[in-house]
Amino acid sequence: MSSITQARLLGLAATMTLGTLTPNWDSYTAIVFALGISHYILSYTYAGSRLRNLAGRRRLWLPSATVLLIGLTIAITPVQGGLYAKLLIYFGLHHVINEGYSSGRSVDALNASGLRGWRIALHSGTYLACTCNDWTLLWVDRSLIWLLLAVVALGFSIALARRSVALRLGQLVDESWFDFGSVLLGVATLNGWLYVDYLDVVLYHFLFWALYPFANLARRDEFQPMRLVAMNAALTTAALLFSALGPFGLTVNLLFTSVFYALSYLHITTSFILSSTNPMWLRRFFEPVQVQRA
């Protein structure tokens, strides 16, 4: 079983456990937001070398500032539904790009751009299906989502089948179970068999990224994964103190929520500059030397 499959299975199990056993919405929001704040801070901690690389290249300052300005414009542009509605879409973009570019990285046959494109389309369709019960997306016609889901599932299946000759069966299952599983989740949500909330997807994202770096970190130093767990736990605990579950209760909840939203926009925007799970043209643009070496 690959490290990404392990991270996904554990992430899904943890998401379902938290979602089922957390006693009420206030507590659930507090935990998701606290894990999110920790995720955002850690992303900068582990992007230190990329930040230094960026700071040392003056010609990258202007494009970086442009990306940040676009993010700021998205954050401050007033729309119906406010910060929440915009974040649902903006996070969706971040999530599907992450899903598209974190899978199949170690298998040459799965690195083809066509398959990546279909995988991103597939996760866009399933994200839309899983969040279609939210007010923000309630206006989207269900039949349109069904149609989209069918097209992207078919397109992805064909693109995968064309590359399957270069893969062992185990590899094929390992690299595609999550994609087809998310289609099933989308179908179950659209049919009303399951009630998936937008925050469930967000929680899965935070938990997956708390687990996914373990294999890479362990290659550098076998105790690095434990260090990551310890830092995540410390930061989440610190954030929880200012949540509805902390000693101040709901009195500082507005501040806690505002910090979460502000960091969310900052994290997603800067991920286009700093993350390695981005399209190659974007990575090449912000990190020319490393990508060429790779």
Added chain:
Amino acid sequence: MTPLRLAQLASLLWVGALIGVARIAGGGDPEPALAQIETPLDARPVTVGAGETALGNLVADAVAEAARQKDPAVDLALVNASLLGYDRITARAGVLRPGGVSSTTVRELVAYDDRIRIVEMSGETMMSILKRALSRFPAPWGGFLHPSTELRVRATVAERSILPLSWAPLPPCQLQSMLVSGRAVDPSARYRIAVSSFMTRRSSPFREIAGVESTDGGSVREALSGYLTRRQLLRPHVDGRIRINPAAASTRDEREAVQG
């Protein structure tokens, strides 16, 4: 056990600890119930955004009662659907089962801490707002309005095409009748209506009342809590306040009203 496996195990233990914290700090001691409800409250956006519901009626009545405590001349209340059931109900199915309703449940049923605003508007403006609220039927949307018990509306809305790629403009909603406390709405008369503060914002779909002069009627959540506490035992139900395309919908409405 390798350090990698140890880290995975520690992560799962950490998730378990988070659940423990949530159960102790967030839900360890069951909150006292404000009241008991005898009927389920469906808070799913697909339901509260597409027609009259028991939850919409309950909150609208609570808002009207709270507003009248500040201004006895209030005629009725209108509550936008997006204020209701935005968050999941504790049951995680979007439907609150019959039983005790605590202040935490009230926070879940009324998703935003909106204020009640009392605005004065003409009968014509009220009709215009109602037409827009009902125009998307049967598609759910956040601008669907739930009225308090004083209002009775009968409307006709052309059935939407099933084809998703139809860009033709929707025919407007036709109001067949609109009664406030049993009397037909006079387009030129003035009415005092309690609405949620969202509805008076410029970003709301109800431009007619955006930024108009209004008085504060307290918090919607507090209004609902007070309404529940004063009654103790409630049986919220659908009673035919809004009937859209009555020929097609009346059977279902009547059945729900009887069952409710």
